[in-house]
Each structure stands twice: as structure tokens, then as C-alpha cells.
Amino acid sequence: MEIRSARFVISNSRIDKCPEHDRPEYAFIGRSNVGKSSLINMLTAHKGLAMTSSTPGKTLLINHFLVNDDWYLVDLPGYGFAQRGNAQREKLKRMIEDYVLERQQLTSLFVLIDSRLEPQKIDLEFIEWLGENEVPFGIIFTKADKMGRGGLTENVRRFLDRLAEQWEELPPHFVTSSKDRTGRDAVLDYIDTVNKSLKSL
Secondary structure: OOOOOEEEEEEEOOHHHOOOOOOOEEEEEEEOOOOHHHHHHHHHOOOOOOOOOOOOOOOOOEEEEEEOOOEEEEEOOOEOOOOOOHHHHHHHHHHHHHHHHHOOOEEEEEEEEEOOOOOOHHHHHHHHHHHHOOOOEEEEEEOHHHOOHHHHHHHHHHHHHHHHOOOOOOOOEEEOEOOOOEOHHHHHHHHHHHHHHHHOO
16 A cells, blocks of 8 residues: 555544544554654654654644645543552543444554563553454564564464463564564555455445
């Protein structure tokens, strides 16, 4: 897929304030500091589209971006940021759950996983929750450039093996690097394929 245009549309904290349209939405979510904003900027070839910061947990709203005037990329708040107060954590949790469970335009949710780490309980639990609620999703392993090929392959395999303990069929997964654009074509081609299948219905 060629990205011809990508523009910010709206930020908000409530699902009833999200844009009204009939286009598919692909939402991106992950733990704080997983590299979500950098990935979004890499995928859209728009360096400043999503804000990046050295401070984890900066995305506190639901952010809609319209791509190619054809589909929406949605940047969701991260989960599991321990330094936030209980009230704000609960607010973010409700915001995420409302969008993921109630947003009819959500076509697929991409869960971002830091490829440098051992399987994290919070990621596994979030993915299990998606399965329990029958939410369509894929997995994007980020920061592939930070590891040697052997360690990267082993970490991805280890994570998928953990999922295979509970899942009969694994979700689609992609290995990416925002720095060297690894995985960009694979993710965009997947979105393009889904979009075309929806239009053929």
C-alpha cells in the first residue's frame, strides 16, 4: 500500500465523540514506551504525525488519523503505566475498554509488544482479554533493530509459544523497526488486504 496522505482528525476521551463514518479503523495499543508513536510515524511516512516523547505514557486520548481518505489509524492510550494515580488509571482503562468493545468501526486492533523483553504478564493478560471478548487483533513486535537476529527470533518465538498454550490459532504477527522501517510493507499490505476484502462484501 502506498501512503498518499495522512492527517490528524480529532482527539477525544469518549467513544461518543469519535468521528461518524463508515470507513474501517485500525487501532494501535501497547504498554507505555513500547514505541507506538514512532511506529505510527514510520507506517504513515509522516515524521511528526503522532507525538513521540522520552516520557512514557504521553498518549492520554483516543487520536484519529485519516489515511489516504480511505481508512482511519487510531492511536489509543497505553496500558499498564504504574506511575499514574488510581483515578487516572481507571479513566484510561474505561476509555480503552469502551473503544475496543463498543466502537463498531474497529476493524482490527494491533497490540504492540517490545521485542527485547521476555513475555510480560500484562501483555499476555490483555491479549487474553481480547480473546475472551472476541476482538479481532494482530500483534506487532517493535524495536527489532535493538536486538541481534538470533535473540529477536528467540523472543518472538517464546512469546508466540506462550500464546499457543491457550490459543488454537495464533493471530497475525509482524516484526517491525521504526528506525530502519522493517515490517512496514507487511503491516500496510495486511491492512490493504483487509480493506479490499471488506469492499468486496
